[in-house]
Amino acid sequence: MYGSQxxxxxxxxxxxxxxxxxxxxxxEFCEVAVLLANKPDSLLFIKDHNRKTMxxxxxSHILWFLEYVYLFGTSS
Incomplete structure (x- = not known):
């Protein structure tokens, strides 16, 4: 799963x-609003009683590891 969106x-x-x-x-984390699941059965890093998979x-808004976030449209 590492390296795949x-x-x-x-x-x-x-x-x-x-x-x-x-x-x-x-x-370590950031808050993200999930729009589309490319891999719907991927497990979340942080789960709660309502959300276990992508x-x-x-x-909804979830926690996601900052190191796994790739930002589009940002200048370096």
């Missing part, structure tokens, strides 16, 4: 003090 999302926040899915974002997360 599991979803198309929008990064909503990287504020380490914000709480998402009942946890602080911290330094298809469960479509349309």
């Amino acid at each position: 599991v979803a198309i999302s929008i990064v909503m926040s990287t504020n380490p003090k914000k709480i998402v899915m009942g946890r602080l974002i911290g330094q 298809k469960d997360a479509i349309g």
